[in-house]
Amino acid sequence: MYLKLLLKQVMNKPIIYYTISLIIGCIFSLCIFERSIILGAAISASFLIIIFCTVDKKYFIIICLFFILGVIDFNLFFNIKVENKIEVRVKQKKDYYCIANYKGRSLLLKGNLKNIEEGQKIKAYGNFQRDMNYSFGSIGNYNIDRYDKYKKDAMYYISVIKKYVYKKFCKCLDKNKSGIIMGVCFGETDYLSKIQKEEFKKLGVIHIISVSGFHMSIIYKALESIFGIKISILMSFIYVIFTGANAATLRAFIMIALLKLANIVFKNYNSLCALSFSALILILIKPFYILNIGFALSFLSTLGIILFNKKLSKILYKLPEKINSSLSLTLSAQFLSFPYICFTIKEFGIGFILGNLLLVPLYSIIIILGNISLMFFKIDFIFNSVIFILNIILTTCMGVNYVLLYIFPNIKYLCYIEGVCLILLYLGYLLYNQGYKRAKYIPIYIVLIFVFENYTLFPEIYYISSKESEFIIFNNKFNSIMFCNYNINASKDVIYIKEKFNSNNVITNPISDLKINLDDKTQAKFYKKLNSRVDLQLNYKNRKYLFKRQYYKPYTKILCVKNYNSINIPFYSLCEITNKDSYNYFKVTKCKIFFDEFLLIKNYPFCRRDKL
Known part of the structure; x- marks a missing residue:
C-alpha cells in the first residue's frame, strides 16, 4: 500500500524525477573521474531503462536532459582552470595552511600565509596543483608566493563579529558554556572541546551543534x-x-x-x-x-519526516500530545538516515530518544536567546540580562547531560551489515503489505546474518597501534579478548577500541610470563619484556604465533608475526593493514599467515619469506 502511494506521488510530481536524474548524471561523471566507467554506465543505463518503461516519452526526454545537465555540471565544477593569479576568500585558517573559497570551490592554501585572516578576500600569486577531494568540493592545493589584500567587506566583518561575541561570552561565562552557545547558535564547532562533541554524539543530539x-x-x-x-x-x-x-x-x-x-x-x-x-x-x-554526508543526512531525515511522521503519530496516539509529536518526529527522522549512518559515519548514540525529548526543548531556548544576545551585544544591559538566563539554562542542560550520560551506554559502533539488514527489513515489510506473504521470513534471515556477523567462525587477530597505545585483539566464536599497553594519557583509546570491537575481556598492561587460556584450543602467553612492552605469543591448535615488536633504526618500528609451524599450512588466509582514526590496524584472519612473516614499518606493510 505504502509503495503504491509513494509511486503514485512520484508519478504526479515530475520534479522528483528531474532531481534524481540530475544526481545520477553527477554520479556518472564521478565514476568517470574515478576511472570506473563501467560502473557509471551500469548505474545510468539501469536508471534510464526504468524511467523509459515508466513515464511518457515527453517526460523521458526532459529527464535525459537533466541527466546530461548533471554530467556537464559536475565536470565544469571540478575541471575549472586555475590561473597563477586568483581571487579567493579565506574560510578557515589552520597552523600551516588555510582553506579558501575559489568560485564556489574549496582550495587549500599553502606557502606565504603570514597575516592572512579568516573571512578576508585576497588576490594570491602562486602555483596550483590539482588534487581533488570530491566529498568536500576541493579541487587542489595552491602554493602562495605573495598576495594582496582587498578592502574588508561584509563577509570579513561577520567573521570578526563572531570572534568578538565569543570573547564577550567568555567574560561572562566559562569557555565550555561559551563554546556551546557558539556551536548551538551559530554552528561554530571549533570552540567546542572534543569531550563536548563526544557527549553530543553519545546523546544522539549532534545535530544541535x-x-x-x-x-x-x-x-x-x-x-x-x-x-x-x-x-x-x-x-x-x-x-x-x-x-x-x-x-x-x-x-x-x-x-x-x-x-x-x-x-x-x-x-x-x-x-x-x-x-x-x-x-x-x-x-x-x-x-x-x-x-556530502551533512547534505545526505539532512535530506534523508526530512524525507523520513515527510513520509512517516503522521503514521507514527497515529500509532503513538495514546501518548500525551507534546511527547507524541516530539517522539514521532525523532523516530521518523531516523527511518531513512540510520541506514546511511551505518554506511558512512558508523557511530550512533543509543540515548537519542531521551536526548531529543529532554534536551531539544532546552537547546531551542538557547538558540533563541543566543541570537538575541547577538542582536544586542553592543547594549550591555540587555546582553548581560540574556546571558544571566542563558547561564541558568546551560547549567540545567549540563545537569541533564550528566544524568543521561550516566544512564546510557557509550556510542554504538555500526557497520554496513546493520544498514543492509535494516533496509531488507523495511523492504520485507513493504512486500508483506503488498501481499507477498513469504516476505515474513525475511526477519529470520536478518537474525541469522546478525549471528554470523557477531560470531567469528575462524579466529581473527588484530594489531592496533597509535602514538601512545598498542592493542592486540583476539576474536574467536563469540569471545573477544583485548590485550593493551598504553600510557596514562591514552586511556580514552582503550575505551574507544574496546567499544569498537565489542571486547568482553580486557587485559591491561600484562606482565611477562603470564599465561591466559582464551578457550579450549587457544592460549596466550606474555614474555620477554621489551622497552616497557610485552610480546604476545598465541598458541592455536598447537601452532604458535608470535607478535613481537622490534626496534632497528630511529623512528622505525617493526611488528613481526611469525608462524612457527608453517610447514604444509595452506596459504589461503588474508592480511589487511589500514590506517584509520589515527590508528594503524593490522588484521590476520583464520590464524593462518599468508606469508611466513609480516613486517609493519611505520605505516607501510612489507612481506617477505626469509627470516630475520
Whole structure:
C-alpha cells in the first residue's frame, strides 16, 4: 500500500524525477573521474531503462536532459582552470595552511600565509596543483608566493563579529558554556572541546551543534511571530549567510520560503516537491553535495519526516500530545538516515530518544536567546540580562547531560551489515503489505546474518597501534579478548577500541610470563619484556604465533608475526593493514599467515619469506 502511494506521488510530481536524474548524471561523471566507467554506465543505463518503461516519452526526454545537465555540471565544477593569479576568500585558517573559497570551490592554501585572516578576500600569486577531494568540493592545493589584500567587506566583518561575541561570552561565562552557545547558535564547532562533541554524539543530539533545518525552523517561527512573513524570510536569509550557508540550512530556508510564498500566491504546497526542488538547486550550485554526508543526512531525515511522521503519530496516539509529536518526529527522522549512518559515519548514540525529548526543548531556548544576545551585544544591559538566563539554562542542560550520560551506554559502533539488514527489513515489510506473504521470513534471515556477523567462525587477530597505545585483539566464536599497553594519557583509546570491537575481556598492561587460556584450543602467553612492552605469543591448535615488536633504526618500528609451524599450512588466509582514526590496524584472519612473516614499518606493510 505504502509503495503504491509513494509511486503514485512520484508519478504526479515530475520534479522528483528531474532531481534524481540530475544526481545520477553527477554520479556518472564521478565514476568517470574515478576511472570506473563501467560502473557509471551500469548505474545510468539501469536508471534510464526504468524511467523509459515508466513515464511518457515527453517526460523521458526532459529527464535525459537533466541527466546530461548533471554530467556537464559536475565536470565544469571540478575541471575549472586555475590561473597563477586568483581571487579567493579565506574560510578557515589552520597552523600551516588555510582553506579558501575559489568560485564556489574549496582550495587549500599553502606557502606565504603570514597575516592572512579568516573571512578576508585576497588576490594570491602562486602555483596550483590539482588534487581533488570530491566529498568536500576541493579541487587542489595552491602554493602562495605573495598576495594582496582587498578592502574588508561584509563577509570579513561577520567573521570578526563572531570572534568578538565569543570573547564577550567568555567574560561572562566559562569557555565550555561559551563554546556551546557558539556551536548551538551559530554552528561554530571549533570552540567546542572534543569531550563536548563526544557527549553530543553519545546523546544522539549532534545535530544541535551544527546549524541545520532544526535551527532554521526555530529562528523563522520566532521571527514570524514578531515581524511577519516577508521580513522574517529576509532575516532568515541573513542568518543563513551568517552561519556559513551550509547545505542543511540552505535546504531548510528554500523549503520555508516555498511554503510561505505558496500561501501568498494561493498555490498548494507539497513537501516532496519542495524537498526535491531544494536538492535540485543546491546540486546545480555545488554538485559535490551528492557525496556530502551533512547534505545526505539532512535530506534523508526530512524525507523520513515527510513520509512517516503522521503514521507514527497515529500509532503513538495514546501518548500525551507534546511527547507524541516530539517522539514521532525523532523516530521518523531516523527511518531513512540510520541506514546511511551505518554506511558512512558508523557511530550512533543509543540515548537519542531521551536526548531529543529532554534536551531539544532546552537547546531551542538557547538558540533563541543566543541570537538575541547577538542582536544586542553592543547594549550591555540587555546582553548581560540574556546571558544571566542563558547561564541558568546551560547549567540545567549540563545537569541533564550528566544524568543521561550516566544512564546510557557509550556510542554504538555500526557497520554496513546493520544498514543492509535494516533496509531488507523495511523492504520485507513493504512486500508483506503488498501481499507477498513469504516476505515474513525475511526477519529470520536478518537474525541469522546478525549471528554470523557477531560470531567469528575462524579466529581473527588484530594489531592496533597509535602514538601512545598498542592493542592486540583476539576474536574467536563469540569471545573477544583485548590485550593493551598504553600510557596514562591514552586511556580514552582503550575505551574507544574496546567499544569498537565489542571486547568482553580486557587485559591491561600484562606482565611477562603470564599465561591466559582464551578457550579450549587457544592460549596466550606474555614474555620477554621489551622497552616497557610485552610480546604476545598465541598458541592455536598447537601452532604458535608470535607478535613481537622490534626496534632497528630511529623512528622505525617493526611488528613481526611469525608462524612457527608453517610447514604444509595452506596459504589461503588474508592480511589487511589500514590506517584509520589515527590508528594503524593490522588484521590476520583464520590464524593462518599468508606469508611466513609480516613486517609493519611505520605505516607501510612489507612481506617477505626469509627470516630475520
